[in-house]
Amino acid sequence: MELKTILEALYQNRSQAHLANDPLSFCHRYRDPRDQEVAGLVASSFAYGNVKIIKKNLAVIFDVMGTSPRRFVERFDPRQGSRDFAGFKHRFNDARDLCALLLAARIMIEEAGSIEKWLLRFYTPADEDLTGPLSGFSEAVKSLDLSPVFGPGGVPADSYFPFFFPSPASGSACKRLCMYLRWMVRPADGIDLGIWQGISPAQLVIPVDAHIQRICRFLGFTSRRQADWRMACEITRALRQLDPADPVKYDFAICHLGISEGCDGKDHLKCAACPIGDICAAGPV
Template sequence: MTEILSTNKTRSLKRELDALVSTFDASFLSTDPLHFVHGYKRDRDREIAGLIASCLAYGRVDGIKKSVGRVLGAMGKSPYEFTLNFNPAEGLRLFDGFVHRFSGPKEITCLIYFVKQMIMANGSIGGFFMKGFVAGDESIKAALSAFSENALSLDSFPVYGAKKLPKKAGVRFFFPNPNDKSACKRLNLYLRWMVRRGDSLDFGIWKKVNPAQLVIPLDTHIARISKNIGLTTLRSPGWSMAEEITSALRKLNPKDPVRYDFALCRLGILDRCPKKKDALKCEKCLIRKVCVL
């Protein structure tokens, strides 16, 4: 991959982005769906709550919070116990009327039913993920691809009424594949939560995965801000852009390149970084010294 950062640029970026990370710490969790996952004490509950929250992390923040709260509220105090005892027919009734943009009762029911099968077969979602994981891989791409393919091959008959998951089944949206050029934002977000350790944001539950292998969860905020500070030269969001941004961030922190994700995303979510040059906002911006806008 082409190097896009000079030595001087790397130094200045690291200085400014490290300061940004210090500013946007766990006290800003209320602006993120990760907030819900912190409501659980046991890793087995956090693992399931995290997948639910990340899968629904698309659309407006208020809508995401409402939808995640609705689903996790229905699962009670322990998403793990709820999932072990989950019955798809009962799930369809329980989530009747649920709508999160284009995800409805079938999508949530099938997602939870998939998780139940992962646990029954491999002990946990993490155990299921590890089936396609190779410790020596530079990035998580191959493992993520295998995870999605394996998930979508699980039984879905009680929900969709077909032996094979229909091509238009909405649950497919929750399991994109990097081989299809998708940025896989929501799954990369989930991986960040499960793998990163060492701070009060993420949980580090999946010990066998190296944080250095993670890829940035690329959304519209990260794509736009990354262009503004020279982390990518690409125009179209997708897996290639996510890889290029991650490669640039590895020059700043080889062991933990996605540590900057939460802080950079706050700039967009909190409207601290305007879409167009705004003298008032830009003057107060925490990364104005490295911005090319």
């Protein structure tokens, strides 16, 4: 069976159980695209580490944000935010970093009307992918006036706020930003939301986490070992051969072979039952 046929079957078998085990599920709490856009920025920013801990900490944030993340951000007061989120911690990001993220979202919305329109300042439709737009976006966010959170000295050295906005220019795989863009840009299909219309899905770059890094090596989509921007682009180019208009279509399904189905490339009993086992280099021999 050819590769695309197998991956199409994997795509069709995505489930709501997979979605419930994904940070993207927090965006699906809301119907208004303006709320989903803000929820997506927050959820993707903290989407690193153990998925159970991610979901637990995101639940804390969204419980405070209430029924409308967009309205919460529009009215966000960093002083009140420091009280609302006192004691918050997600690995090395703390309440101060969270408040800076929410303030950055507020500024973007005030300046452009939406996060999408603010990002589009750096976007060129003719680009093959989003290397340039993401680099410009990240650097511009880190240059915003966040003194209401950090004080007049700028972002202090001990803050991990810049971790939210890595750049392809530095070689980072930018996994969480690429994931956010996939959620927003890909056509609505019950998983991704398709609420941003200004960017072409053909320009998306796959979010490379540990699962994508491992499984896409097994599938022959990359020969690289380091999860960096070059690997992300190499995998995306391979996927573009299967679907030029929507190259990251299979990302969620492949990723959840690891997140939800427990693939580690070592358990051949699992490999034998895996839907991609016949084409995967880690599959049973």
